[in-house]
Amino acid sequence: MAFGNGIVQKKGSHLWLTHLFMILGVLIIFFPIWLAFVASTVTQPEIVSPPMPILPGDQFIDNYKAALFAGVNVPVAKMLFNSFVMAMGIAVGKITISLLSAFAIVYFRFPGRQVFFWLIFITLMLPVEVRIVPTFEVIASFGLLNSYSGLILPLIASATATFLFRQFFMTIPDELAEAARVDGAKPMRFFIDIVLPMSRTNIAALFVILFIYGWNQYLWPLLITTDPEMNTIVMGIKQMFPSGDDVAEWPVIMATSILAMIPPVIVVISMQKLFVRGLMDSEK
């Protein structure tokens, strides 16, 4: 057994040992999700009587049907839709706005350019939670409580994405902009024909991150949606918990949790393909 083979051994007991640890790790991480899944397939009495079941029950269809179409306060299908609108709105909005502002900052010389950039940058220092009271005040006086606009707009500006696109645009050689100018492209044409296609890898990566960011928003929707019809799923789960002596419908809540996980997982998996293809296609 020579050291030349490297640290990771390709055969023998080491192979088994490394895999054993890996499987163990996966099991530990996966176990709570498994429990949630099991809980979503059994009846209420089965959950509350210890010990909790470890194997799925036969209530899968019933519980999920109940969650999707009836829910506790509002059908989960409705909450999924609300979350989807909010996450898409935030992701698409953030990307659009930050692409345009980064484009302006990098390619145009206007007075106060640096000031604007630093103003945008400073907002990085203030997370939603810090400015939540004034933001609520503004949204409330605009009459945007319990609306999609109210859910999306306060979260739509992104210093991080602007900064990221700015850095990327600065790596695009100046000659490319000049070549486009000589070819007769006006600034927005250059943006659409050259800059956008070149940034598609970054856009894909950011979309994944921002979609999940939007999907997982908890505090903001909790504040501004009083109407259950406007609940998003992440906060909706919390709303399902009983207050006082009510009985928690654990199978339905667990089914909702599992359902809440699915869209982000789909986005990650589907965008991953585009992401990798984008990486291989582009010159950078």
Place this chain on the structure above:
Amino acid sequence: MGNVVLNCVKKSFGSTEVIHGITIDIKDGEFIVIVGPSGCGKSTLLRMVAGLEVISSGEVQIAGKVVNDKEPMDRNIAMVFQNYALYPHMTVKQNMGYSLKLAGHSKSEIERKVSATADLLQLSELLERKPRQLSGGQRQRVAMGRAIVREPSVFLFDEPLSNLDAKLRVQMRLEIRQLQRQLGITSLYVTHDQVEAMTMADRMIVMNNGNAEQIGTPLEVYQKPETLFAAQFIGSPAMNIFDAEIQNGCLILNGLALTEVSLPDGKVALGIRPEHLVPSASGPIKVSLNNAEPLGANTLLYGNIKSSNEDITISMPGVHEISENEGDKSFGVEKAKIHLFCPSSGRRL
């Protein structure tokens, strides 16, 4: 018609003037090479003609019209960049057709023009490829194609060959020149390579520190350099320059009379090209040689002038070797091959 007129064109960045007034009248179909060391303002001059830099003062005319305030796209020019500046996400075909598409040509017309240009440049096989799938020379050709397809009245080249290897550079040099003759389009070509300048130019502008040191045909510049700078920049290896003196109509180098000249007495800078020094036992230039570089067809000899210790380079046809004890040699030079410059202004005398 693609004549270009520069009339005392100047460029300043803030309070620093980087181009001090260039004037030249370029005829239709002429190939003008702007040559100079890096930082001399040659690219800036080209970019002012292209419309990528604002002209601080003076006037640029293309095809008889003043274009100072026109956008690049309205000047009817095409530019080839040093790093090609191909759009990385577009195929060769899209790259070449992009300007036509923006100008609103029909699809069939774009197709026709692109394929005609591709034939001309032997790019037909590569039309569906992306730039990163092409070699340096091929990218260079696509950049040329993108310029040609627009049928501009002026081509602008900004050091287009400096990213290629030596062999390809020679080949592309010939191709560009041939193509330009064939199409008859006025061209401005920026380079720092004096060989490119010599071989390609109809006329060249030798630039230094934002000044045009000399404007003329390559042979004019070689045979009759107007300034010390032009003399040393054009020609390889560079011209030897010595401190000399004129006394009573006699040119004196290190106390030895070289030849008679009809100039007033005083100090002069004497320029002799390495290839014009010929060995002669009675020659006035005594050199102790210390190094030889055989290049095959000729040999470069390096040494010092014995009395003053000034460096000297001699280019001799054939192969020569020097050994330690026969390192001393005498050289002479024809009177017609001597260049004299004013040591203070650098102007030719």
